[in-house]
Amino acid sequence: MLIDSHAHLQDKKFARDLNRVLARAADAGIERLIVVGDKLESSRRAIQLARHEPCLAAAVGIHPHHEAAFSPLALLELERLARDSAVVAIGEIGLDFHYPGYQRERQIECFAAQAHLAGRRNLPLIIHCRDAYDDLIDLIRTDERIPRRGVVHCFSGDLPQAEELIRLGFHLGLGGAITYPNGAALRDVVSRIGLDRVLCETDAPYLPPQSKRGRRNEPSYMKHTVKMLADLTGVSYQDAARITKTNAIRLFDLPDAARGAVxxxxxxxxxxxxxxxxxxxxxxxxxxxxxxxxxxxxxxxxxxxxxxxxxxxxxxxxxxxxxxxxxxxxxxxxxxxxxxxxxxxxxxxxxxxxxxxxxxxxxxxxxxxxxxxxxxxxxxxxxxxxxxxxxxxxxxxxxxxxxxxxxxxxxxxxxxxxxxxxxxxxxxxxxxxxxxxxxxxxxxxxxxxxxWRGNGDAGCAVCAPDPGAGAS
The missing domain is CATH 3.20.20.70 (Aldolase class I)
Structure with missing residues (x-):
């Protein structure tokens, strides 16, 4: 079973067939999805969906692309929304320095304010970061009010940045981009860091896997990403699915009936x-x-x-x-x-x-x-x-x-x-x-x-075996 840790099911592209999309997701083994907001209205809609669909949970936040909509009143509204029992994270928030004309200081102000809200509510962060990884890392290091708990969605940084984010307490969200022809560098990062701090996501309706390019992305396509993660890290599909699912359960404090495995x-x-x-x-x-x-x-x-x-x-x-x-x-x-x-x-x-x-x-x-x-x-x-x-x-x-x-x-x-x-x-x-x-x-x-990765996930040499290891 799988968890899609990042989807925008409240997007208008799903308005006509969301029930069928959720049915296909269930058929593909996806048991839970996080519906992520990127502004106030989409955050409200995420909560509404999560209230009506037991398989859904919500995240609320204002994306850096919508920084103009951020204000003290907007922050108060986000704080009100964050009190809803359906909300498991603050996001999608972050930094995006990709497009010309971005407002660096304004984005940092908006991100920090929402991250501080997450700290007050004891919620993890769902972070969007594009062409701003060093700034993000510096901000997390220097601002003690930013909780060191969350996921950097659609990670696209290099190995040192990945390792530092993990050291700071964050997970990396990986989706369809890892299957793209130009994703060799990202695939190399994943093969080196393993799956201990990885979440699987779709970002639906965006960024479909390579085999579905040109189509609307949807959660049922996540199996292509899971297969790639398994291949890159030398584990089975079932291992990759279970590890990323467990990571999501622990990060977002989702219900889990698991007992100690015999x-x-x-x-x-x-x-x-x-x-x-x-x-x-x-x-x-x-x-x-x-x-x-x-x-x-x-x-x-x-x-x-x-x-x-x-x-x-x-x-x-x-x-x-x-x-x-x-x-x-x-x-x-x-x-x-x-x-x-x-x-x-x-x-x-x-x-x-x-x-x-x-x-x-x-x-x-x-x-x-x-x-x-x-x-x-x-x-x-x-x-x-x-x-x-x-x-x-x-x-x-x-x-x-x-x-x-x-x-x-x-x-x-x-x-x-x-x-x-x-x-x-x-x-x-x-x-x-x-x-x-x-x-x-x-x-x-x-x-x-x-x-030994030094992030608390090393396990034991005999209890957490690697591939091709004789007795293990």
Whole structure:
């Protein structure tokens, strides 16, 4: 299911067939849409639509193209509109320095006033920015009353600008423009930043995807953008849809019935959440933040039994591998791990284990002989290149023994498991090349690095796997 985070369904181009447009959107898997205003009248109309259609929510604001209509009275009216329960954001507001004759100071004044309103109402921003990214970033940096929460709609900036906006707390809205022949630079940006802070949008009736150019854009066309996002970031269509949907739910505080996932699919693997308990407290782990990994909420209501986990795996043949993982250390429930792995192997599955490598220390016996015949792959979170850095990042329960226990586990596991990988999140204090030498030269196992983006979305090397990663 999808969320279109930016559409102008109140536009007169939809006046005659909006019901059919919404029906086609539902058929295309779009369950919710944000109807965005660009002046007072369109903001009122957005609220009216959202009141009558349960799948719609509204945003209110005055676009920089309509700066002449902005006034103290207009701001008072926007504040009144923003109190409506249908309103989830302030926007579309922003800066547009593209056309000759633009009024820079006037646009900044209008944007700042509306952004301050968002701060007073505790609402996120929907920002329009064209040829003004550096000015926008400087304004957000220097004005403490501008909330650092929102989306830069129809993002068209470069990589440093994208990274800085994300660092400042913003999401990037991407739509049909990413499919255009002249969108190579934008596609490169997306391939580098990933989807952790991306929303999918149409901007309907404007900016249709390339395959629909010349037509009125509509929400049902968003699937073309989602496919492009998936292709660029190396995930499945379902992954891209789920991640961008979850980002929109969290940003706009939309209703969400999601519960902690016991099983969750990423790319062509299925992951089983064994526990949220862990013997480490790595500062970058999503357990320390929001329990979100690639659009999945992994905070368990209760720990599942082995039978419950096996019941959740309906068709093993649709997955390349079924991995015992989750946001926690699965070997803390080693008996459950063994039962689940045995049951899956009896059904012909390829089975993996993602671990911090402290299972033997946790269970006070060498677990590695028990891996034989149950696990086809093991992924171990290396964390760092030496004991001191490891302890500083992981905060293990047993700092005197955890580092050596992890290395001993890897050495023993490689003798009984055909595929062992050391995984690393490349946080700043880690020497990646030293880690590579440790894995490949000394321990003679595979090595994989996961980029750390520094925005709270890095996840864990074993809990949020990247493509083509052995056990992951």
């Amino acid at each position: 099983t969750y699919a990423i790319r062509r693997n299925l992951y089983l959440s064994i526990t949220n308990r862990c013997s480490n407290e790595c500062y970058y782990c999503q357990r320390c933040q929001d329990y979100m990994v690639m659009g999945h909420f992994l905070k368990l209501d209760e720990e599942p039994t082995a039978a419950e986990l096996l019941d959740r795996v309906a068709d093993i043949h649709q997955y390349d591998e079924i991995v015992l993982s989750g946001l926690g250390e699965p070997t803390m429930r080693w008996d459950v791990c063994r039962q689940v792995a045995r049951g899956l192997k009896e059904r012909g599955a390829r089975v993996g284990l993602n671990t911090n490598g402290n299972g033997s220390l946790i269970n006070q016996r060498d677990l590695t002989p028990e891996l034989a015949g149950l696990f086809d792959s093991v992924g171990v979170n290396l964390i760092a290149h030496d004991r001191e850095t490891y302890n500083r990042i992981a905060h293990p329960r047993d700092p005197a023994r955890s580092w050596d226990a992890m290395l001993d586990f890897v050495k023993s596991a490689r003798a009984v498991v055909p595929d062992v990988t050391l995984n690393l999140v490349a946080v700043p204090e880690v020497d990646v090349e030293a880690c590579r030498r440790l894995a490949e030269d000394e321990l003679q196992v595979r090595f994989r690095v996961r980029e």
